[in-house]
Amino acid sequence: MGSSCSNHLGIPPGNGPNAVGCTDFMMDHTAEGTFFRLYYPCQEMESAGKPDWVPYKEYFNGLADFMKMNRALSERIFNYLFGSFKIPAYLDAPFKSNEKCPVIIFSHGLGAFRTLYSAICAEMASQGFIVASVEHRDQSASATYYFCEKPESERSNASLTKSSGATQQNLVKEWMYYRALQHGESEFPLRNKQVKQRADECILALDKLTEINSGISVQNVLETHFDWSTLKDSCHNSMDLCRIAVMGHSFGGATVIEALCKEVKFKCGVALDSWMTPLDDEIFPRVKQPIFFINSEKFQWAGNISRMKKLDSAVIQRKMITIRGTVHQSFPDFTFLTGNWIGKLMKLKGEIDPELAIDLCNKATLAFLQRHLGLEKNFNQWDPLINGEDENLIPGTNVNLLQSAI
Numbered sequence: 464m465g466s467s468c469s470n471h472l473g474i475p476p477g478n479g480p481n482a483v484g485c486t487d488f489m490m491d492h493t494a495e496g497t498f499f500r501l502y503y504p505c506q507e508m509e510s511a512g513k514p515d516w517v518p519y520k521e522y523f524n525g526l527a528d529f530m531k532m533n534r535a536l537s538e539r540i541f542n543y544l545f546g547s548f549k550i551p552a553y554l555d556a557p558f559k560s561n562e563k564c565p566v567i568i569f570s571h572g573l574g575a576f577r578t579l580y581s582a583i584c585a586e587m588a589s590q591g592f593i594v595a596s597v598e599h600r601d602q603s604a605s606a607t608y609y610f611c612e613k614p615e616s617e618r619s620n621a622s623l624t625k626s627s628g629a630t631q632q633n634l635v636k637e638w639m640y641y642r643a644l645q646h647g648e649s650e651f652p653l654r655n656k657q658v659k660q661r662a663d664e665c666i667l668a669l670d671k672l673t674e675i676n677s678g679i680s681v682q683n684v685l686e687t688h689f690d691w692s693t694l695k696d697s698c699h700n701s702m703d704l705c706r707i708a709v710m711g712h713s714f715g716g717a718t719v720i721e722a723l724c725k726e727v728k729f730k731c732g733v734a735l736d737s738w739m740t741p742l743d744d745e746i747f748p749r750v751k752q753p754i755f756f757i758n759s760e761k762f763q764w765a766g767n768i769s770r771m772k773k774l775d776s777a778v779i780q781r782k783m784i785t786i787r788g789t790v791h792q793s794f795p796d797f798t799f800l801t802g803n804w805i806g807k808l809m810k811l812k813g814e815i816d817p818e819l820a821i822d823l824c825n826k827a828t829l830a831f832l833q834r835h836l837g838l839e840k841n842f843n844q845w846d847p848l849i850n851g852e853d854e855n856l857i858p859g860t861n862v863n864l865l866q867s868a869i
């Protein structure tokens with residue numbers, strides 16, 4: 464691995480007071496349903512296992528496609544480098560919280576998928592949030608899967624189909640891989656269509672959590688051992704559906720803006736190194752909620768920053784900070800999983816220590832969420848970070864905007 468054994472490689476666990484549980488949820492059998500990984504405060508469960516960071520090899524195949532690399536070779540490299548990592552959470556542990564939990568819907572970047580931001584999601588859950596990290600079916604994910612019902616002819620008549628429709632035996636898993644821009648294809652129409660679908664998928668995930676909270680029995684196509692009734696409002700403290708935020712990285716940052724515009728239940732948004740290309744300027748005046756742009760030092764450019772600035776408002780809080788020494792990949796989990804020289808070579812690490820960078824990002828996010836969700840926690844201790852008041856932060860941006868005026 465090219466790193467000394469002292470700095471053990473792995474995804475950092477959450478720092479908050481709650482143990483973190485993790486489970487997967489997929490609604491119905493079509494690609495139009497919602498699919499997300501849920502991170503939540505749970506009972507300590509020494510016996511519980513930890514979920515796989517990359518659950519199926521098909522994700523590595525999709526990542527190879529995304530990186531324009533040969534599948535066979537890169538699947539071995541990815542498996543060797545990343546195949547054994549676990550998520551710092553207890554798989555399917557029972558939900559446990561002594562207060563209602565605010566909710567975050569998280570949207571992944573281009574070529575990513577739902578499991579790659581678990582340092583951020585686990586931290587939020589350890590601090591008392593319920594986080595649904597959605598997996599988009601807009602063909603922007605490296606890979607994703609859904610289920611189709613087998614055609615009549617192939618149905619196994621041995622297993623009587625339950626009244627609720629197909630049983631597992633009659634379902635077949637279909638994989639959807641990353642769709643690259645075709646040669647000569649213009650970027651905006653594809654990305655604008657995708658960002659609209661991504662926002663709808665975030666809203667659908669929220670609607671599903673709302674149903675679960677109200678006790679409507681929901682059908683999880685995935686056979687997990689998680690008891691969804693523990694999330695029901697009546698018998699437990701569960702979700703606080705007045706305190707909902709949307710968060711995302713890069714393409715997921717654009718999804719934040721689109722989702723805020725479409726759904727007022729999202730009270731605020733946190734956009735990590737947002738990629739503004741997919742967005743239509745005409746939606747900017749229609750976004751009424753606070754937005755926090757947390758940028759890396761290396762990814763941004765004048766045109767992208769000037770689009771963010773178009774969202775500046777005298778009446779709605781719009782904040783921006785830049786974390787010194789970070790790169791675009793400082794937000795997803797890869798940044799913790801390779802030694803320094805591989806990490807820097809593959810632009811997975813910047814100059815700053817990855818855990819320090821994600822700590823600053825998470826603390827600034829928590830302070831912003833406390834302010835705009837009206838939480839009664841002590842996250843306001845990190846308010847100075849929202850204004851970039853830290854030696855490793857830059858208020859606003861490091862990008863010189865004058866060049867964009869030329």
Ligand SMILES: CCN(CC)CCN(C[C@]12C[C@](c3ccc(C(F)(F)F)cc3)(C1)C2)C(=O)Cn1c(SCc2ccc(F)cc2)nc(=O)c2c1C=CC2
Binds near residue numbers: 575810
């Ligand atoms: C040649 C490929 N070309 C495709 C358009 C550009 C590829 N690229 C730069 C990369 C992703 C990189 C990466 C990943 C993963 C390893 C690994 F080896 F560790 F697996 C290495 C190296 C290659 C850094 C980006 O797209 C950057 N980017 C991202 S990266 C999100 C992501 C994807 C896969 C992950 F596993 C983790 C995170 N999300 C966005 O929403 C946007 C952009 C750009 C604009 C909008």
